[in-house]
Amino acid sequence: MKSFLLKTLRIFVASSSILISSNAYSSSSTAGLIYNVTVWDGKVLFFTTGTRTAAPSCQGVAGRWAIDATTAKGQAMFSALLTASAMGKPVVIMGTGSCADWGDTESVQWLQIP
Template sequence: MPRLLFVLAASLALTPLPGQASESALGKPYGLLIHDQGGAFFYHDGPRTNRPSCATQDRWVINVTTSAGQAMYAAVLTAVASGRKIAVHGSGACSFWGDTESVTSLQVFD
């Protein structure tokens, strides 16, 4: 029984935890790219904190196959067209595209 508890505790200790979500300060989005698999990629010129290790590309992705993703991408397009800055909040994971952190929310500023 103690050996089983040790194995269980060791397994839990070695289980990877999800990365901390990254955030960006105010900056302008640029370099928009739409992929045929439903990803809208963009870069952001503001500073970024807590980027997960999976995000080897310094960009963000929005899944535009959902209505929430389409709304977020419309906000990015609005920011680009009007020269406004945005703040981006990531998921801490690269669930949609393996090397790019997924966006969970963003805010457009004047």
């Protein structure tokens, strides 16, 4: 019985930490076109015309997103971003809830070209 309770407790704690660390405080945007793309020191900053949900408290520049193009993930997202922009296609953005890539701009967790 004690083993069952310990196992159940471990599962509960693991499940709770996954839920707590989810994108609960991240923002997202509806499909929108990309504009005002800036590349600075390996970071990509851009805006979209999509409607955005509430941004995290670190967000200082309304509507702006950041990608770290020095990583493989960031390079793939930047490539998709440029492709969408060149084709005039909208993108959907999901943020990370933090401004890790640029101090006053939410980092992008993923983007989609619908």
